[in-house]
Amino acid sequence: MINFNSFKSQRVRKLNEMPIKISFIGYPAVGKTTILKLLTEKKINKLYLPTQGLDFKTVKFGENIISLWDFGGQKAYLKMNLKNFIFGSDLIFIVTDSTPQNVLNSKKLIKLANKNIGNESQIIALANKQDLREHIEVDKVEKVLKVKTFACTAINYSERAKLIDIIKNELDKASIRRRKRE
Numbered sequence: 001m002i003n004f005n006s007f008k009s010q011r012v013r014k015l016n017e018m019p020i021k022i023s024f025i026g027y028p029a030v031g032k033t034t035i036l037k038l039l040t041e042k043k044i045n046k047l048y049l050p051t052q053g054l055d056f057k058t059v060k061f062g063e064n065i066i067s068l069w070d071f072g073g074q075k076a077y078l079k080m081n082l083k084n085f086i087f088g089s090d091l092i093f094i095v096t097d098s099t100p101q102n103v104l105n106s107k108k109l110i111k112l113a114n115k116n117i118g119n120e121s122q123i124i125a126l127a128n129k130q131d132l133r134e135h136i137e138v139d140k141v142e143k144v145l146k147v148k149t150f151a152c153t154a155i156n157y158s159e160r161a162k163l164i165d166i167i168k169n170e171l172d173k174a175s176i177r178r179r180k181r182e
């Protein structure tokens with residue numbers, strides 16, 4: 001069981017302020033919905049149900065309300081809507097399924113995201129589906145994407161703690177960035 005109370009002391013944002021926003025961006029079927037389920041629920045349905053447009057979930061980490069945004073879709077749709085979608089994100093996760101083609105395409109998403117964010121947001125990548133035989137190793141994915149990249153296998157419930165740790169660490173850094181701006 002994860003102890004969300006460990007987030008308590010951080011007070012990244014107070015409850016009456018805007019919730020922390022974390023966006024998950026990636027092409028269809030890379031695992032965004034599965035990652036959100038990993039963070040919010042216990043049971044993961046392995047059946048693939050494509051997300052229409054965007055999906056949104058809220059979790060409470062200690063005193064912090066965090067909104068998780070699952071934003072997928074085909075290239076044209078992503079391109080058109082990315083700016084509005086990621087607006088105000090504290091963290092932006094670019095999710096890739098760790099196949100060569102998808103990693104290259106995800107690099108374009110990062111470029112697009114970079115054009116549309118201010119210094120309030122941090123872009124991080126998740127190299128998902130590391131369990132599959134054809135996966136690219138995380139350090140190679142990172143070299144291509146040129147943003148901090150973490151390995152991930154979202155269908156393994158045991159990866160939940162790791163993912164929560166990543167988010168916790170990145171939110172710490174985000175709160176430092178925010179304090180510096182204030």
Ligand SMILES: Nc1nc2c(ncn2[C@@H]2O[C@H](COP(=O)(O)OP(=O)(O)O)[C@@H](O)[C@H]2O)c(=O)[nH]1
Nearest residue numbers: 028029030031032033034046048129153154155
């Ligand atoms: N082998 C494997 N399959 C995964 C992993 N993560 C997600 N999937 C599967 O990939 C499919 C698409 O996942 P989904 O989360 O719906 O993708 P989304 O379109 O990005 O939201 C589903 O069948 C998932 O069960 C993973 O780490 N490994």
Ligand SMILES: [Mg+2]
Nearest residue numbers: 032033050051
């Ligand atoms: Mg989805």
